[in-house]
Amino acid sequence: MIFMTRLRKTAFPIIFAVFLTACDPMLSIEGSFWPAWIICILAGLMASMVLMWQLVRQRLAPYLGPPLLIVPSLWALCTFVIWLLFYST
């Protein structure tokens, strides 16, 4: 419960603040256009790092399963969720 409260207070606002205003399928940086999947991968990486940090803080990380499976899965999950939330339509 405390974990979810903290997650809501920290990770979600960061993600929303960055992406909620940038739902266009491309990110324009000084005339260069970046595709959505690159944004999703980078955002997914950051989100998974924050989530993993929270899991470590909650001392749940050692019990999640093999890190080689869990860490890439968390990254992929975050990437796909961000894509589904902001870029699927």
Place this chain on the structure above:
Amino acid sequence: MENNDHFVNLKHRMKLGRIIGTLIVLGALVTGTLVWRINYQHPRTNDAMVRANIVGIAPQVSGRIVELHVEDNQYVKQGDLLYMIDPRPYQAKLAQARAELLVAEKEVDSRRASSGSAELAIERLEHQRAAAEAEVNRIEAEDEYLHSYLEQLKPLAEKQYVTADQLKQARSKYAASRAELADARAKELSARSAIEEAKSDSRRAVSLIAQVGNVNARIEAARAVVAAAELDVEYCSVLAPFDAYVTNLNTREGEYARIGTQMFALVDDRHWYAIANFKETYLQSIKPGQEAEVFLVGYPGKRYQGVVTGIGWANYPDNTKQQGVLPEVQRTLNWVILASRFPVRIEIHERDPEHPLRMGMTAFVTVLDRPADIPGVFPASEKGAGKAQIPQ
């Protein structure tokens, strides 16, 4: 007691950790499948651009531009005067052609009159020939009489019933009649040949009129020259063929416009398209008539509705080349082959004066798996019979 609590807490954490770990892996698989499915059902590409039909404006007559009514990037309506070429030489040619038409008409009238007199001459010669024929008949009758008279005198002369002088006179009259007959026949022949000659002259006169049925070729040719000259005068005023934007206009009055040389271009404002180059692997999910969403990077937050009007039928793969008459086949060991891309034409129906479309804008296109519900826009037929149209 404390150890027992710690143990319970650890057990609880292990259980929660296992659940979260499983959810993470399952969630990654499920969301990944969902993403793949959405991507396949709604193909999208950023290899797209806005384009319109471009028509180069070239004069159909040569000459100096005396009036230029448009500026670069100006909007023009169908029928607006774009520029005018000095019409005076063409007006003079038109006046000359009209005069030549009059001359042709008079010439034809004169030839018709000559043909009429030739007909009269034939009639006159026919009468002469008839007279000559009658003369021949008369002389033949007289000749026959003289011949029989001479034949009657001959036995009488032998018996001395008639004098030798009478016989000689009869012979002489008969000989004179024979000569007169030969002369009359010659005159008749002469009359016949004169008729033939007059008929030939008449035919020549008729062919010179050049009348075929109700059409006179000479007058029609002169009229065609007048029509061409009128067209040339008309071509001096170059009008906008449709609603469009003037583009790449870099000249002014005084420029010598050459026939067929494009001076600037018009961007057709009636139809705007997004040409999206989709990988061949997505073509199965794209059909003409489907709705598409076009996002232009120049207008963040703005999305245009479009409809797929067709998919390119031909592509020129870069591995097919030709050296002379032989195909140039490269030695290659490509294990990874990139998908070909085919241009998909999407008509953008929506117009927004705040966000005008410009050809060449970078677009991001998503084809949706539902038919477009845009009235008046019809996809091109896959069989090539139809054409995308917006009612004007």
